[in-house]
Amino acid sequence: MSVSIERFVQELEKLKVExxxxxxxxxxxxxxxxRVIQExxxxxxxxxxxxxxAAIADALTRGVITPGVKSHLEKRLGLA
Numbered sequence: 001m002s003v004s005i006e007r008f009v010q011e012l013e014k015l016k017v018e019x020x021x022x023x024x025x026x027x028x029x030x031x032x033x034x035r036v037i038q039e040x041x042x043x044x045x046x047x048x049x050x051x052x053x054a055a056i057a058d059a060l061t062r063g064v065i066t067p068g069v070k071s072h073l074e075k076r077l078g079l080a
Contacts, residue, residue, distance in 0.1 A: 001043060002043050002044040002045060002046040003039070003040050003043045003044065003045055003046060004045075004046045004047075005045055005046065005047040005051055005052060005055045008036070008040055008045060008055070009055050009058075009059055009064070011036045012036070012059055012064050012065055013059075013064050015029060015032055015033060015036070016063075016064050016065070033069065033072075037073065037076045037077070040077070041076070041077065045077070049079065052077065052079060053074075053079055056070055056073055056074065056079075057070075
């Protein structure tokens with residue numbers, strides 16, 4: 001069963017909210033992000049390359065992720 005791009009972005013948004021609220025330390029954020037990426041890789045994303053790239057770019061524009069996280073996501077998802 002694949003993961004929708006919307007669900008993937010929602011998980012990134014949840015991480016940002018928790019980090020901003022002080023509920024996560026950087027190490028915990030990194031661990032949770034790694035888990036989200038691994039689950040996504042295991043299940044696959046229900047979108048094409050262009051859709052995934054656009055969703056990640058949008059998340060960066062909206063401040064959901066940092067440029068470093070964007071780069072990390074692109075590498076881990078095989079987009080870079």
